[in-house]
Each structure stands twice: as C-alpha cells, then as structure tokens.
Amino acid sequence: MTVLKGKLQHIIRDNREVPSLPFIGLGGLLLIVGMIGVLLVFSKGHEAVYGVSREVPWGLLIASYAYLVITSTGLAFIGGLGHAFGFASFAKMNRRIVVLAFITLLAGFTQIGMELGHPFRLMYLFLLSPQFKAPIVWMGIFYSIELLILGVELYLIFKPGPTSHRLSAFFGFLALLVGIIATSNLGFVFGSINARPFFHGIYFPIFLVVSGIVAGAALLLVIHNIVFKFRIEEKLTDSMQALGRLMGLGIGVMIFLYVWKFAVSLYVEPEGAVQAAYALLSGPLAAHFWIGEVGLALVLPLLLIILCRAGNSMVLGLAGLVYLLGLFFTRYDFIVAGQLPPMRQGFEGSGVHTVNGLAGYAPSPVEWMIFALGLGIFFVLYFLAERFLNLET
Amino acid sequence: MSAMKMNRRRFLGVSGGALAAATLGSGLGQLRAAEDSEDLSKFESQGNKVSIASNCAMCVNKCGIIAEVIDGRLHKINPNPEHVKSRGMLCAKGNAGAALPYSPDRLKRPLLRTGKRGEGKWKEISWEEAYRHAAEKLAELKKKYTNRSSVAFASTEGLQEEFFYYLVSGFGSLNTVRHPTLCLSTNIQGWSSVYGVYPDADLRHAEFVVMIGSDRAQSLITPDSVDFQRYKPKGQILVYLDPRFTETAAKADKWFAVKPRTDMAFTLAMTHVILQEELYDKAFVAENVHGFEQFREHIFSNEYTPEWAETKCDIPAEEIRWTARQFARHAPRSVIYPGRRSSFYAHEVYFRQTCAMLTAICGCWDVKGAVVPKSSVSLSSHTPLFPFFYDVEERVDKEAVGIVKKVVPSVVDCPLVGTGLPEDSCAFLSERDGSWITFREAVLHDEPYPVRGFFVFKQNPVQSVPNTSKTLKMMEKMDFICVIEQQMSDTAWYADLVLPHSTYLESWDPCHALSGIWPVVVARQPVIQPLFKTKTMFEISRGILKEMLTIPELWEDTDPEGLEDFKKTVMEEILDQPIQAYMEHQLSKYPGAYEQILEKGVFALSDQPQYGTTRKKGFRFKTKTGKIELFNERFQAKGLDPMPSYCEALRPRKEGEYRFLVGRTAWHTHSSTQNIPHLWEIMKENAIWINTEEARKLGIRNGDSCRVSSKAGQQTLKAYVTEKIRRDAVYYVNGWGRLSPGMSLVYKKGASEAEILEDTMDSISGSAAMHETYVTLEKA
Amino acid sequence: MLQPRYAIVLDTRKCLNCKACTVACKFENDVPVEDEAYRIWVTEMPLQGRFPHLHQEFQPSQCQHCENAPCEKVCPTRATFTTESGVVLVDYDKCILCKACMVACPYDARFVSLKHKAVEKCTMCIHRLLEGREPACVETCPTKVRVFGDLNDPESEVNRLLGSRNSYHLKPHQNTRPRLSYLG
Numbered sequence A: 001m002t003v004l005k006g007k008l009q010h011i012i013r014d015n016r017e018v019p020s021l022p023f024i025g026l027g028g029l030l031l032i033v034g035m036i037g038v039l040l041v042f043s044k045g046h047e048a049v050y051g052v053s054r055e056v057p058w059g060l061l062i063a064s065y066a067y068l069v070i071t072s073t074g075l076a077f078i079g080g081l082g083h084a085f086g087f088a089s090f091a092k093m094n095r096r097i098v099v100l101a102f103i104t105l106l107a108g109f110t111q112i113g114m115e116l117g118h119p120f121r122l123m124y125l126f127l128l129s130p131q132f133k134a135p136i137v138w139m140g141i142f143y144s145i146e147l148l149i150l151g152v153e154l155y156l157i158f159k160p161g162p163t164s165h166r167l168s169a170f171f172g173f174l175a176l177l178v179g180i181i182a183t184s185n186l187g188f189v190f191g192s193i194n195a196r197p198f199f200h201g202i203y204f205p206i207f208l209v210v211s212g213i214v215a216g217a218a219l220l221l222v223i224h225n226i227v228f229k230f231r232i233e234e235k236l237t238d239s240m241q242a243l244g245r246l247m248g249l250g251i252g253v254m255i256f257l258y259v260w261k262f263a264v265s266l267y268v269e270p271e272g273a274v275q276a277a278y279a280l281l282s283g284p285l286a287a288h289f290w291i292g293e294v295g296l297a298l299v300l301p302l303l304l305i306i307l308c309r310a311g312n313s314m315v316l317g318l319a320g321l322v323y324l325l326g327l328f329f330t331r332y333d334f335i336v337a338g339q340l341p342p343m344r345q346g347f348e349g350s351g352v353h354t355v356n357g358l359a360g361y362a363p364s365p366v367e368w369m370i371f372a373l374g375l376g377i378f379f380v381l382y383f384l385a386e387r388f389l390n391l392e393t
Numbered sequence B: 001m002s003a004m005k006m007n008r009r010r011f012l013g014v015s016g017g018a019l020a021a022a023t024l025g026s027g028l029g030q031l032r033a034a035e036d037s038e039d040l041s042k043f044e045s046q047g048n049k050v051s052i053a054s055n056c057a058m059c060v061n062k063c064g065i066i067a068e069v070i071d072g073r074l075h076k077i078n079p080n081p082e083h084v085k086s087r088g089m090l091c092a093k094g095n096a097g098a099a100l101p102y103s104p105d106r107l108k109r110p111l112l113r114t115g116k117r118g119e120g121k122w123k124e125i126s127w128e129e130a131y132r133h134a135a136e137k138l139a140e141l142k143k144k145y146t147n148r149s150s151v152a153f154a155s156t157e158g159l160q161e162e163f164f165y166y167l168v169s170g171f172g173s174l175n176t177v178r179h180p181t182l183c184l185s186t187n188i189q190g191w192s193s194v195y196g197v198y199p200d201a202d203l204r205h206a207e208f209v210v211m212i213g214s215d216r217a218q219s220l221i222t223p224d225s226v227d228f229q230r231y232k233p234k235g236q237i238l239v240y241l242d243p244r245f246t247e248t249a250a251k252a253d254k255w256f257a258v259k260p261r262t263d264m265a266f267t268l269a270m271t272h273v274i275l276q277e278e279l280y281d282k283a284f285v286a287e288n289v290h291g292f293e294q295f296r297e298h299i300f301s302n303e304y305t306p307e308w309a310e311t312k313c314d315i316p317a318e319e320i321r322w323t324a325r326q327f328a329r330h331a332p333r334s335v336i337y338p339g340r341r342s343s344f345y346a347h348e349v350y351f352r353q354t355c356a357m358l359t360a361i362c363g364c365w366d367v368k369g370a371v372v373p374k375s376s377v378s379l380s381s382h383t384p385l386f387p388f389f390y391d392v393e394e395r396v397d398k399e400a401v402g403i404v405k406k407v408v409p410s411v412v413d414c415p416l417v418g419t420g421l422p423e424d425s426c427a428f429l430s431e432r433d434g435s436w437i438t439f440r441e442a443v444l445h446d447e448p449y450p451v452r453g454f455f456v457f458k459q460n461p462v463q464s465v466p467n468t469s470k471t472l473k474m475m476e477k478m479d480f481i482c483v484i485e486q487q488m489s490d491t492a493w494y495a496d497l498v499l500p501h502s503t504y505l506e507s508w509d510p511c512h513a514l515s516g517i518w519p520v521v522v523a524r525q526p527v528i529q530p531l532f533k534t535k536t537m538f539e540i541s542r543g544i545l546k547e548m549l550t551i552p553e554l555w556e557d558t559d560p561e562g563l564e565d566f567k568k569t570v571m572e573e574i575l576d577q578p579i580q581a582y583m584e585h586q587l588s589k590y591p592g593a594y595e596q597i598l599e600k601g602v603f604a605l606s607d608q609p610q611y612g613t614t615r616k617k618g619f620r621f622k623t624k625t626g627k628i629e630l631f632n633e634r635f636q637a638k639g640l641d642p643m644p645s646y647c648e649a650l651r652p653r654k655e656g657e658y659r660f661l662v663g664r665t666a667w668h669t670h671s672s673t674q675n676i677p678h679l680w681e682i683m684k685e686n687a688i689w690i691n692t693e694e695a696r697k698l699g700i701r702n703g704d705s706c707r708v709s710s711k712a713g714q715q716t717l718k719a720y721v722t723e724k725i726r727r728d729a730v731y732y733v734n735g736w737g738r739l740s741p742g743m744s745l746v747y748k749k750g751a752s753e754a755e756i757l758e759d760t761m762d763s764i765s766g767s768a769a770m771h772e773t774y775v776t777l778e779k780a
Numbered sequence C: 001m002l003q004p005r006y007a008i009v010l011d012t013r014k015c016l017n018c019k020a021c022t023v024a025c026k027f028e029n030d031v032p033v034e035d036e037a038y039r040i041w042v043t044e045m046p047l048q049g050r051f052p053h054l055h056q057e058f059q060p061s062q063c064q065h066c067e068n069a070p071c072e073k074v075c076p077t078r079a080t081f082t083t084e085s086g087v088v089l090v091d092y093d094k095c096i097l098c099k100a101c102m103v104a105c106p107y108d109a110r111f112v113s114l115k116h117k118a119v120e121k122c123t124m125c126i127h128r129l130l131e132g133r134e135p136a137c138v139e140t141c142p143t144k145v146r147v148f149g150d151l152n153d154p155e156s157e158v159n160r161l162l163g164s165r166n167s168y169h170l171k172p173h174q175n176t177r178p179r180l181s182y183l184g
C-alpha cells in the first residue's frame, strides 16, 4: 500500500480539506435507495414498477439519462475549449472537468441501462445487428466513443510524467467534437421522430448542445464552490467568471431558442406541437415549466449572473445550482411534453387514455429510486475522487 | 372425436366446395405463403395443432366454429366458413368462448349448501351423492305435497335442454317455465296470429328494410347481422326505429327516434297510406288474405293517418308517408323485420300483428327479399315413452285464474278494461314455456297450490326475470332448489344443490335442426376433454333418473306398464346408450350426415335460400281460416280484439319519470358472459344513458354516480350523458350489478336491470313487458 | 411469380363496432387481457350532430404495415424489420425495449409485451399467412369490413376494391405509405 502510494503519489492523496464526507454519505444513501430500486425492477419487471405507458413510453429515466449525459458532454466541451482552443481559464480546471465528465457520463449510463428492457442484449446487438438509420445507434456509438475518449483523457491527466500538450489538446478536441455530435445525436433521437411534431426538427439537437454546455459550466461553478467552501482561490476567479459569462451567454441563446420554438408552435399551431406547447404553458406541465424551466433554469440564474456582473464566484455558484435544478425540469418537460399529445384520440374503443385530450404520465416511486441511483453514483464517485485523488491541475 | 390434423400451408376452409369459396370471397385463393428465401420460421405457430368442428353456444345462434387445439389446450376458436347460417363469422362472444373452460371461477364439482341460502357456504360432494340427494328431494316433495307439479322446472333453449325435459317428464311436473315469455313470445304470437308461423326476413335480398327495435348490429342474429351489411344489396334502404341511437342506427339510412311504445302508430299509419293510396298488392290479397275489407274499414274508420301518428310517435307525417310509399314501391322485396325480443310492452302482440299485416297487404311474403317462413331439415325423432302420473296438477300459471288482475301490481294499478287485454289469465299460454311473470306470482301466492321445489337448467332467472326481489322471494319459498350451471350464477348462488355442467366445448350435444331461410342441422362434439368433474344434462338426467328408480314412492302413482316402457325406451334405449347413438339416429334419414356433422360441424341439404312453401296452390296457413288473417278469428273467439287498435300507454308518464329501455351490446349475452375477462375488458361496468339536456336539468355530469329508482327497486351506477337517447327515456345494459360473488369480475359492479324492471306483462301471451317500467333518477 | 405485397383494405361503413376482431386477435396471438396490451382496436368516432340528427362512424385499425415505417427506421437493433411481402415484424429476440419505435409510430400501434419481453404489435398474423390462412381479424368479422390480399395480384379482391372505389390512408402527411387502406 505504502509502496503503491509512493508510486501514485501525484494522484492519490487524502484530501481532508474538501467537504467530501457529507456528500459521500448522501451519495451512499441515494445508492442504497437506488439499489433497492434495482432489486425491485429485477424482481417485478420494468413494466410493473415504472410509470411509463403505451402512450408515454419514455419517462423520468430518459430525462435523467439526458440530464446527466448531456451535462457530461457539456463539461467535455468546456474541457475541449480549454485544451484545444487555448481558453486558459478553462484549462486550469482540466482534471476536475475530465473526472466530472467521466463520472457524470457513467451516472447517466446507469439511467439508460435501467430504462432499457434488455441492456445486455444491447451490447452485443449493437455490434451484431446495428441499424445505421437509427439515431439511437449513433447516439450509442458516440456516447461510447465519448466514454473512451474521456477514459483516455483520464489516463493522460493522471499518468505519471508530463503529457505532450498536443496529445491532450488532440483528445480535448476529440472530446469536445464527439460530445457535440453525441448530444446533437441524442437530440436527433427526438428530432427524427416525425410522428411527434414537438420533437421533430433540428431544435432539440441545438437546444441540447447549448443547454448542456451551460449545464457543464453550472456544474463546475457549483463544484468549485463546494470544494473551496465558497472561498474559491484567487487563481481560479477568472475561470469562474469565464464560466459565469459562458452560462449567461448560453442562457441567452436558450431563451432565444425558446422564443422561436414557442412562436412556431403557437402561431402556426402544428397538430401535436401546439398541444405540447400548451401542456407546458398552461397544461399539466405548467408548474414545471414556469417555475422550473423558466424560473430556475432561465430567469433566476441569468438575473444572478447579471446582478453580480459575472464577478462574484459565490453568486455564480448559486446561479449554477439554481440552473441545475431548473434544468432537470427542462429535461423532464421536453421529453414528457412531446409525448402528451396522443397519436390517436382517446375516443371510446380506441384504447387510448387521455384527459383533456392529452395522455398522462407521472413517474413511479421506483423510477425516482433509479434516478437516486444515478445521483448516488455521481456523488459517491465524484466526492471519493475529490477526497482521494489530486484534482488540482 | 374427429380430429383433422392441420397441415401447414393448407387452408382448411377451401376444401369445402362452392359455398366455402363463396363465403370467403376475399381472394384467398391467390394468397401465397411468404417467400422461402426469408427465414420466418421463428414466426410459425408452435406445437401440435388439431382443428375440430363444432358449434358455438355463447348465445342462441349456434354459429359454426372450428376449434384450434394446440397440445391439448384450446387455443383459439375460428369461424367455420362452411356454416351456411353463420356465414363464416364469429362474434366477440364466440371468440371469447375459448376462455370459458379455463375460467378460475368455473364450477368444478357438485356443491351442496351447508350455510344459509345465499351465504356462500358449500360442501363439495360426489356425483353419486348429488344424484341421490336430488332424487331424494324429489321424492320428499312429491310425498309432502302429493302433487308432482309442486316442483317447478325452469330452463332456456340449448341443445341439452331436451334432456332436462327427460328429467321433467320422468318426474312428471307440468310446471315448466322457459325463456320465451321474457324474450320473443309476443313476436311469435303476433306474427303467428296472421300467418300461423313466426317467419324470418331475407335481409340478404331485401331492397327496403324497416327495422323496429331490433338492434341487429349489436343483438346478433345470424345470418341477419351478417347479411344486413356484408351483403347489403346496392341501393338497399334501411329504416330503423329506436328511441336510442344504437350501432344499428349508425348503419341505417334513416333513423327515427321513435317515442317509446308508439311504434304501433307508425305501422298503422303506414298501413293507412298504403290502403288509401291503393299501393297494396291486390292480387296477393285477393288470393291469400282473410278479412281484408274489415281490416281496411278498421284502419280508415279509426283514422290512423300519418298526421295522427305523428302526434303519437314523434315521427313526422311526411316521413311516415315516405316510408309507406317506399315500402310499397319495393314490394315484395320489402321487409318489416320481425325481430326477436319483443318483451317490450303490454299490447305487444297487437303491435307485432300490425307488422305482419302490413307485410301481408303488400304481398312481401315468402319470396326472395321478403319475409319468409322458416324451413327446416327434418330429423328422425326418438320415441321416449314417459309414465303417466296421477298426482299431477295443471300448471299454476294456467290454473290461477284471476292472477293477472289480482296479483300483477302494475296491472292492478291500471285496469285493463277496454284495453283489449285479458284480465283473468293469459289468453294464449304455451304449454312448455308458460309465463314467467304469472308463474312467479302464482307461486308467491300459493295459487292454486304450493310449489316448493325448483330445478333450473341454463337459465339465470335472478337476472333475467324482471323484479329480482320477487324472484328471490319466490326462491325463499322453496324447500329445495337445484341449479345446473357452468358458473356460479346469481341463481346458483341461492341454490341448495349446484350441479356443474360441462361447457359446450367439452360436451357432446345432440343434433338440432335450426330452421330458417337457410336451414341447417348443428350438433356439438367435445373439442377438449372435460377439465373438471363436470357433466352434461344427458348424463345428469340419467344419473338422477337412475336414483329415482330406486325410490319406490316415486312410482306409486303410475301404472307398471308405463313404468316398464319408460325404463326401456328412455333409460335403456337412450340414456344408457352413448349419446352418439342418439345423434346417429337423429340423422339416420341422411346417409353420411353424421360423419359430415363430425367433420364439418354442420349439415345442410342445400346452401340455397328456401322460399315458396306457402306460395304453392292450395296451401293452408295454420290459422283458423287457413288464410293469412287480417281479421283474427281466434282472437275474436277469445274475446280479444280481432284487429289491432292503437293502444295508449297503460299509465302516462309523470313529470320526472323516464321510460326504462332494455337492449344489448354486441359483446355480451344476457347475464352469461360478463365474467369472461376478454369481454369484461371491453367495458368494465355498465352506465346509464341519459340525454344531455335531461342530465343538465338533473345536474348530472358524465361519469357521475346516479341512483335509479322504480317501483321494483333501486340501483346505483355511473351516468353516460349522451345525445344518443331521447329525453324521455334512459337505458343501461343487462348483466352487471351481480349478486353472486362467484362472478368475481362483475360482482356488485354497475347495476342490475332485473332489480329495477317492473313485472308488468302482456296478458295475451303472458310475456314480460319490460319497457313499461318508469324510473326516476338522481345524482347519488 | 412476383413476391406478394400483402395489404388490408377496410370498408368502415360495414363496421358494426362488434369487437369480434379485437377479441379474435387476443386469442390468436395470446395477447393478455390488460389495458395497454392490444394490437387492434375499434374506435367509436365522435358523434356528429344533435339529437335526432345523429351520425357516427366506427374505425377499426391496427398497425398500418407502413412501407416507409418510422418504427423500423428508429429501431437500433433491426429487431423491427419488414418481410419481403411487406409485413412489418418485430424479432422479439432482438428487441432491447428501448421503445423508440413506440414513440415513433404515428398510429400508436405498439406496446410492451410482457409475454415476449419485447415490443409487439400486429403481425398481420404472419403465422397464419405462412399456413395460407387469412389474418384472424379478417376471418372473424361478421360483415367482412377487412379484406386481405396481395397488391401484386391484379385479380385480388384488394385490387378490385382499390380500383373501384376511392380510398385513403390514415395520417397520409406522415408519408408512411401504409399497407392498410380505407375505402372512402
């Protein structure tokens, strides 16, 4: 052990400065809840314990999957900016970025793994019988590559001895590029669905990339505030400010996208899209939309950023936290809203169940438990890393 | 058992010649199997598949089935394309029959009551004990009341019913009650009073069809429900009268939301138009009709004009006129559809008469596209000789003179004087069928003697006879009740001894000639072996009669020769033989027919429609005059109106009252099928239809819980607020609100019809008049 | 001989809303009694008009066996595929239950099958077709609303019907090119 420790000294340490234990504890609790969820899924079967239905086949777990993996690619994007495009203020956080991105992606994979009915089949069928027309295949391919690249990056940042700048720049660039492709592909998984007008088109590929980058920035702001107990070192303040500006800019673009998305849906009233839009504005998802999406993910963080002129790291951390909370609603809402307008009207005999012309969905307790699993993995792994790894770049 | 092994890639149906090809029609001949280059072996059916032909028993129609049994388990019931009557169709219920044998709620062994009646405490006993118990009880009842008619026997049609009658006749009671007075007896009597028979309608070839309260799209009758849409001739016009917008109304060219109980004004006015405009078939009338002049005079002098009718039935005079003219124009290919269930109103026989008479004056009789008397394939009958008993009294519903006036309360309320209806007893009571309402009333009043034993076969009177509380009271009076059932029906729930009957899929059922325009013979063979210790009526009658023969007191009031004849002709020659022998004898006139029945499930002499038997020179109709009677001599003789006059409602509707209507859904049979999951899931409970405007008035919204009350009882169920019904009527379907926990899916779900239906009746036929019921409604 | 192109033509005017087809399908294909488990449905279209001038249609339907099948395109594992004769099928062993096809199907024709632990839908009764028999829903229908046949056979009833009467597809704007046609 000591020998090992000696050898790996530059990576392993026991960092008692970082307040990691409470988060590891919290993560542990979430993990336990999540494991119970896993047991329930395997003993009773997905169908019995999940709240998804024939009309709304994708629910909370697709949302949590998207939430986590897109945040991961957002992080990778910021990492890539630092490495490949010389944004020094981002390069300074590189180790944290890579570790965070890697762990967030892993956490995201747990969500899709538990969502799929046959996750193991997926592994060999993607090799044996891929359907290259299917966006999910590309999403799978690119997220796998992303995981690989992040793995290599992890190796590079922790391997003993210096790494050539070009090599890390190359991988940073790759992570950024593949990240964008993967996320926009995830957007395309929805965007390709002609049957669901709210999803259909290029809106979500773009929106997910932008909101994901903002999420990456937000997560970095939050994490740094935690790690430094709200007293972020001097040398990182410019990084924080850069992140804050990135966030502000990103939220601005998001608002722009929102406005046009809703303008198109409400003025043109495309069948299906307009119902989804109303579901958000004044329907069953209105509270989520106005409080979560608009309040927490757009208005409040933007206000905070503007008020502190992207200067105060603590306020920025708060903005990041609020955004991350709000973004969860954003992810959830877009997935659910797109599926609420039914493919067939809920007339007598149709078999379709609707209320006020919309299908319904509410996550089941077990779905929440699986979400807890993802968060648990994130907290445990990441704060173990903070505690025992040297994440200072 | 004839088992046809299905070869892969061979279609069963097409082997059967011209008819099969004709009924298939969909170019199946060209259907080729998918290319072999593709490996679709994964999608092939698995297991050892055997197909067996038989006939459906999920309702009265007896459609052809081909059961597909895979590895010994009934997997699917397919329609039989060679069945001339069912035309290769199988309805939802027919399909769902495949779940019947496997129902967890099935009766599996004989059950003897141990707790109080209706408490649900049972002891499983052996069949030997069950037979013995039933026989001993019969002996006890006979001894106690010294009258065999003190035991009543209730049943509904079915291929095993004749063996129930072996038991009845072996015991010797005259008190039998069957379903017709809940169902079609007024129809039979109305049409028969004119033609001597109750005919069918050739919907396949008719050009103009008037359907009055016969919901053929939902109340399935083969071949009519098939023909009226599948083969609808180009240009055929369908006019439909119903206070509800039913699925048939949705198919009709014209729907008249007739005011309940006033159809007679419509038919009389049609007649008026046709007579006045001299659109009738003069030659046909001259040759075949008795009483035309009186009839014309009757119609004219009463001034049954369309304008008059409009005030009664809410159908515009112009529409009535149009219908009448169209009817006459298309004659003889015009049909006033005789329909089936007609347990609607008092006076119903008179109304049905008007339909028959309208048909007669236009000569729409016994030709292609018209109303046609049923033909039949004649079977060889057995000659069972039953003993003559001395300790027997005449049927209660016949003997209890004055019972109509005295005991049917709704009739007491509304004196029948001057209504053309008999007040003392039913005018024309069918011997076997009896009159359920009168019968029950007589039993309740011990008039003219006590009835204390009750055997029930394939009937669920607790749900099918109006006014459940009276039926239950009648059952309470019984010393002994034995119910032969396949599920724990509500009636079985209140029994003392429940005998489990095999399903039609596990039993040999004797041949039955189904008469009609396309007459066929059907029979049944087991498609699977009985899953439990159930038996058929054939076996049950044998079992009980055998035990009865060991009890000497049961045979004291008969002469020994009669008894010997019985033992020989019934026990030895029929019941002790395999039932297949019985069936072979039935078909003995037609060589090869028995084999054909086993192979194809059906036997017919022709696949062509049969017309014209009564059009032959010198044909005598089975009426008093031998002619088609527009002036009814038998009615005259009985003191009834010889010609139908419009009759007002027994009791006018009061403010806040709604007329309660009875009707069906296509996916349930009466109270039989609600517990079958595949049918139950289509509609999990019933709801009361109420017109949008009325609902608004009452503050009832769709889905609200409502309380419905009538003189007979009260029920609570959900509201279905709809434009599909008149404002003065409400409706819900039969079969819910069940009293028996043995019907687990529908126990206490929704509401029972029988519990709120009043027991008014038509005293000509003794038929229940279910739609005479008024209800009030409030939000619960 | 040309490869058959199977199709179903429906004449809804004949439909009684009797549900024989839906029940037949459940037995034929062992689809359990469960709210969301059905391959075929008969919709009661909204009542038109006001009492007593009413009109109502019944619309039976099932998987449209689209020639341009969105469900197939989004299926990552080729579990969903189209046979040479145009029947869209799911190879249950290849389905990973990602449910993309369910979201992508414009007709809500698919559901998760507990029996197959995969997504399932109408197979056009492929097992019957392999035996030279009609689909169960086609066979059982009292009024023969559905006619099954081969579009490549000029003599077939489906071609005769499509040739002699107007027909339409459900949701034509989705450009799915269904093999189910409705007579106008």
Ligand SMILES: Nc1nc2c(c(=O)[nH]1)N[C@H]1C(S)=C(S)[C@@H](COP(=O)(O)OP(=O)(O)OC[C@H]3O[C@@H](n4cnc5c(=O)[nH]c(N)nc54)[C@H](O)[C@@H]3O)O[C@H]1N2
Binding pocket: B057, B155, B156, B158, B179, B182, B183, B184, B341, B457, B458, B459, B460, B461, B463, B464, B465, B466, B484, B485, B486, B487, B489, B501, B502, B503, B504, B662, B663, B669, B670, B671, B672, B734, B753, B754, B757
């Ligand atoms: N309220 C109300 N009453 C009605 C009607 C209505 O619509 N509403 N309709 C009327 C009409 S038209 C009719 S014909 C009658 C029908 O009335 P019933 O003849 O009483 O018919 P079901 O209600 O179907 O009950 C038949 C019983 O027989 C059982 N059964 C079925 N098959 C077999 C078998 O093979 N063997 C044995 N032993 N039992 C079997 C079933 O389980 C069921 O319990 O009801 C009439 N009464």
Ligand SMILES: Nc1nc2c(c(=O)[nH]1)N[C@H]1C(S)=C(S)[C@@H](COP(=O)(O)OP(=O)(O)OC[C@H]3O[C@@H](n4cnc5c(=O)[nH]c(N)nc54)[C@H](O)[C@@H]3O)O[C@H]1N2
Binding pocket: B059, B060, B183, B184, B212, B213, B214, B215, B216, B218, B219, B220, B221, B241, B242, B243, B244, B246, B258, B259, B260, B261, B262, B263, B339, B340, B341, B342, B344, B661, B662, B663, B664, B665, B666, B667, B668, B669, B670, B771
């Ligand atoms: N699916 C199914 N099919 C069946 C049966 C079943 O239980 N289920 N039972 C079989 C049997 S035994 C029978 S007897 C037949 C019965 O079948 P039908 O003879 O068609 O009788 P119902 O369906 O009982 O009632 C027919 C219609 O009469 C309407 N009606 C009520 N009052 C009036 C009125 O005053 N005037 C007019 N014009 N119409 C009125 C009702 O709204 C209802 O729609 O069905 C047979 N077929």
Ligand code: SF4
Binding pocket: B056, B057, B058, B059, B060, B061, B062, B063, B086, B089, B090, B091, B092, B093, B094, B095, B220, B221, B222
């Ligand atoms: S109508 Fe339906 S239930 Fe009645 S016999 Fe025919 S298939 Fe069976």
Ligand code: SF4
Binding pocket: C014, C015, C016, C017, C018, C019, C020, C021, C022, C042, C060, C140, C141, C142, C143, C144, C145, C146
């Ligand atoms: S079986 Fe035929 S008539 Fe009945 S609901 Fe289905 S399509 Fe309509």
Ligand code: SF4
Binding pocket: C062, C063, C064, C065, C066, C069, C070, C071, C072, C088, C104, C105, C106, C107, C108, C109, C110, C121, C176
């Ligand atoms: S209807 Fe739906 S399931 Fe069927 S082929 Fe088209 S898209 Fe696929």
Ligand code: SF4
Binding pocket: C071, C074, C075, C076, C077, C078, C079, C080, C090, C094, C095, C096, C097, C098, C099, C100, C101, C102, C118, C119
């Ligand atoms: S759920 Fe199954 S059939 Fe549907 S897209 Fe996914 S793998 Fe293909």
Ligand code: SF4
Binding pocket: C024, C025, C026, C028, C029, C039, C040, C062, C121, C122, C123, C124, C125, C126, C135, C136, C137, C138
């Ligand atoms: S074709 Fe077969 S699988 Fe498809 S709906 Fe009809 S019965 Fe069901």
Ligand SMILES: [Mo]
Binding pocket: B182, B183, B184, B341
């Ligand atoms: Mo009946």
